[in-house]
Amino acid sequence: MIKIRVPATSANLGPGFDCLGLALNIWNEVTFEPADKLAYHVSGEGAEKLNKGTRNLLTKAFALLHGACGKKIYGVKICGHNEIMMSSGLGSSAAAIVAGLFGANEMLGRPLNENELLKLANEMEGHPDNVAPALFGGLVASVLAGDEIISRRYEIPEFTIVIVKPNADWPTRVARAVLPKSVSRTDAVYNIGRATLVVDALRSGDLELLQKVMDDRIHQPYRLKHIAGGMSAYKTAKRFGAAALSGAGPSIIVFVAPDKAEQTKAEVMWAFEERGIMTQGLITQPSMMGVHRVS
Secondary structure (H helix, E strand, O other), rough: OEEEEEEEEOOOOOOOOOOEEEEEEEEEEEEEEEEEOOOOEOOOOEHHHHHOOOOOOOHHHHHHHHHOOOOOOOOOEEEEEOOOOOOOOOHHHHHHHHHHHHHHHOOOOOOOOOHHHHHHHHHHHOOOOOOOHHHHOOOEEEEEOEEEEEEEEEEOOOOOEEEEEEEEOOOOHHHHHOOOOOOOHHHHHHHHHHHHHHHHHHHHEEEEEEEEOOOOOOOHHHHHOOOOOOOHHHHHHHHOOEEEEEEOOOOOEEEHHHHHHHHHHHHHHHHOOOOOOOOOEEEOOOOOOEEEEEO
């Protein structure tokens, strides 16, 4: 039996639209073992939805890797426990894809290296900002250069991170649909400079700088106005630390001083809940580990 863990991820980090991502200390665990046929069962987050069949992102990724290696799939029993909230902006789709690819690669004796796994993951996800940190851990900057994915991973010091997710339906396809087809040069320049400084602030552990440069003009203003209570919660979060939508949302991510974490979580949750929107909140840290084998 092979047992693996794969982390949640937060993409964009404010101005780093579709290119920055950070692994978080929130994990899905998955086991793979030979069986007579394909079987799949999961507990935890999303179990009710995922247990309706055996066709999902994880099993599709598992099959994709076998196909890429020219291998036939024999029976396998896949069991998992999910801590990553679905449709939350915390990379649950990327985690499923990476888990399926990594688990299959382990079962086949590791025929593919990390960069080859990243290429397959990007084919499924469509962009590398979540799958790259899910694979590599840490802070990852990624760009596409033709058929090549160029990624750089950075170690960062420990930060205290608050995440608040409103219990609202916000699929990624909707979050993409509300974005404009083009942006002004002024807004592009605004984001380029800040994305560079976000990387510097995270690498140096400079929370004060991060709070100054985590603003965005390319995606957040368009998405927040479609998330019930989103703008109010975001403005509340900014009072306490460096705040952004996590990925495409609807979760808000806030980097805060450790002694402000509980208050930040309570206030941001209340910003949603006073509008009748129930929430889930947690406090976590970055993870320098990506997907890895436990046993």
